[in-house]
Amino acid sequence: MSILDGDGDGCDQPKAQKEEPQQEEWPYLDVHRHLRYWKMCIRAPLPHVYLSNESNRLALAYFIVNSITLLTPPPSERTAETPEPLISREDKKLMRKWVLHHQHPTGGFCGTSSLVFPLKDYDTFNFETKTSDEPEHAGLANISSTLFGLQLLALLADEEDEAAAEKVFEGVNRTGTLRWLKSLQREDGSFGEALSDLPGHGRFIAGGYDMRYCYIATAIRWILRGDVKEGEPGWVEDFDTEKLAKHTTEDSPVTPKTKPTQATPTAPSQLSPFSTVLSLPPLLPPHPPPSPSPSPSPSAPQKPSLLHSSIRDLPGLIHWLSSRPFVYLEPPPPPSDSDSYIYQEDDLDDPNFLLPPTPSDLLCLLSETTTKDGQPKQAHVAFNGRTNKVADTCYFWWVGGALANLGHLDSLVDKEPARRFLLEKMQHRIGGFGKSPGSPPDLYHSFFGLAVLGLLGDERERGKVREFDAGLAVPRATVGVIEMARGRLVELEREGGRGGKGEKQLDAVELGLELRGGERERPKWLGECGY
Amino acid sequence: MPPKSKAATKPKATEPAPATTNPTTTTTTNTSQTASSQEPSEPTTVLERSQQRYEKTRPFEAARRQHGLSKLSKEDQKGWICDQLLHLTNRLPAASRARLLSPKASKEIWWTINGTNSIVRGLKQQPKAHTTWGTDRNGHDVGSYSIERFDERIKKRAALTALQVSSRVFRENVEREKRGFVDARSGQEIIVTEREIDEEKVRRSKMTALKKELYGEITGKLASSVDWEDVVPTPHEEPEGALAAIAYPAEYAEAMSYLRAVMSKKEYSPRCLRLTEHIIGMNAAHYTVWLYRAANIFALGLSIPDEIEWLNEVALANLKNYQIWHHRHLLVEHYHPTIASDAEALAHFAKQERDFLIAILSEDTKNYHVWSYRSWLVGKLEMWEDSEELKSIETLIDEDVRNNSAWSHRFFLVFSNPKYATPGKGATERDDKVTQELVDREVQYAQTKVYLAPQNQSPWNYMRGVLVKGGRQLASVQEFVEEFVVKLGEGDDQEEVRSTHALDFLAEIYAEKGESEKADLCLRRLAEKWDRIRRGYWEWRRKCLTQGSSEKVVEESEKAEEVTVV
Known part of the structure; x- marks a missing residue:
């Protein structure tokens, strides 16, 4: 009998569960504990160890709110026994206000409220050039924070009021943000994270060459741009999508990339230059869907053909992604018993990545049918982020999400042993998931653990975790909210209504056009100004 | 000290008797007995002392508190009422006072007060624990001192x-x-x-x-510092509904409030540089602070080597930090033009950088930020021909043959050298300018490392990459690969696979040669026995064997179509 079961036929489903659903067979997702963990994260200040994320608090907020949303059944599925949602409708309102407070006056979001300056400090900001002649402001809005901010606004939609969903982006400076986004694109098509004024270097696009910024740029574009045609009110000059596509699909000799903090699997991070590909194209279509549809639909795989065809070496990429899972072996006890000790000495530096010298050794270890305490032994499959690296919760998500976007998750990942590893080795007693076996939970890994469960859509987790969208890294239902909200935002701008002020401005513009002779073509620059 | 009651404004009031004077007269012996029956003991706390003082100036009130109003004699009751009225009206402006009490009532009160020889200017406020003196730093009532x-x-x-x-x-x-x-x-x-x-x-x-x-x-350190005298910090006020608040020390909050103030003014000065150091010491991952630091260094024209020296320490203390490497990148970009024409200075700088990279990689051999910086640096400082660079990579691979980062760097170093590599070629693209000797050397290198640990994927991937680069058939290493696969498909007890990567490689070789059945056997055995956790993948590869070429055609046509769309 194969101990590496879990091919999806369900033969290893815990029998107890079928007879008595209340008593689940271990391992299972302990929703109660996870909720308790997240409750702690939302009610009390985060401990001091999170200080290094102080500049990126919107990211932390995104992990928290997204996780709670994943674990909160939608109103239609709630019963009398369902506990009160951790975030009340009233809280959501306040939180949305807090998120919007991070918006920079000229577009984009700052990563932390400590970088939101009192309004008077923006007085010298040049709204035409989007730079400040005087104060140092350019670096305050940040590309990843902007995506997190937009995602948060949608995640915090009041689900009990459907009409409210389409209003979640009200207050978002759509044209400003899209223009600012364009200014973050470098000559080679890539994106930086922020603008900065460096004496002697002028205005400068800060942030390394990081493929995640490229993904984020396309995601923001997808969320905000809509189908406004050139010349129509609300039209904003686009960034160079062609250049971006070229940059992402062509190997560049050096693509330094930061450790992933962005939630969506874009490029599998840290590929070897000789392992076929360096980067993936943005997983969102360069053009948003023609018309925002109110039905919640998966956003990413809308144009799989484009995705597939732009990857230079798809088989190589899939090979690389498929090489990430490995059989997780418990770190051995100290080598007192030298006969059965088959690891090389330096293996012990990486107790979470033990590689038996030959495949036969591995088979031999796996063929032991019971563990020391007499339990039937079942394989655990962990994921790493690079060749010969250790197991890490988040790489189950990164690899799983990338494969899901390629449409290969179900066929290529042996879900059962991977799920078992996640729930048995990474799930922590106090709730949440740790980075590696035995480590305490943190926001980042706790969220990604839930996200990948939502992605797998395992029927045991169904009802516990919402279905998750690998393209936008939010629950499926939230993708629908984003689409509706974008529609509304675009509609508002089409009507020329950027608040009351905007209406007046438009009237003046229309009046001017009338005076100029209404039949004549609208000047192009008007569109560039957002009319 | 409790605030003394304001001097009574009654012009005709008698002069207040000193606190030590016996408050009662002979005519009010009863009160005298009640009020002074228990001579207060020496006060031990401030509160007690003030309490006693208060009672001494307000004998009727003290007596009432002690015995209750109904227990007092008629005289004392009258005295208490007059005392209360007097103190009540004393708080009012003269005009209101006149309205409250008729001249006749006023007269009567004064007559009584004078009769009792009571103290007109009694202490108004009764001392209270906590509120009168406040609390000390431990939250204790100062009154209890x-x-x-x-x-x-x-x-x-x-x-x-x-x-x-x-x-x-x-x-x-x-x-x-x-x-x-x-x-x-x-x-x-x-x-x-x-x-x-x-x-x-x-x-x-x-x-x-x-x-x-x-x-x-x-x-805070800054608020009390003379250097920051003229800066009004911009404190951070968190609006309602805040998420992900972090419990950070007051020192950090203070530093950030000063940072906000100087950033607003776009100040570049030594003190700003010190401020960034102060903040980085607490939080080394704040991208804005690093950018501001760089701006200060460039604006003040400070020495880049000095900054790099300082940065080395910070980097060693924060191994997983990315911002440090971005900062270093900016510094080198800024510094490079000043030494570019001086070959000696350039070589010296390159050596210094490498020495530091070797040191930090010995702490964390697979650190992604360090490796990406290193490959960038090789290009920037043109270290391709530097034999030390290749040697130091070989040392790392000798130390740990599974260090994939070192393998990656070697590939980059060997095959991206602009001296012979075709510019613009992708990492995995065939490059005809690469000499066959070089390909031989690298294939050979990878193979010796495969022998050390056949199940290590790094040299397998490397070898494959080298062959593609050199435009060689994978089959050119078939013999070598077959060493690791014995009697495939000849029964479980006969078959021996020393490396699943060899079997994978072999499948590719057979596919390349058009021997689909043999390739299929390799993939099947991987799925069935040797690498079951990837069963889905191996099955997918088997499917691709039969329809691979047709799929490619579809993909190609799609690509052509998309180019026009984008």
């Missing part, structure tokens, strides 16, 4: 006030100096001397210590 301890405290408060006054004078002088203010008496411009600054520094530290001792108030 012993008299001696309280006197000590009063002295310290006086000292603090004196220091504050001197400090204010100093600050005013600093302001006057800036404005070029001329002292009217001496007729000279005001100059703040070094000695005065030193004195102020001493004063500040004394003030900080006293404030901490008296009130538990911690004045």
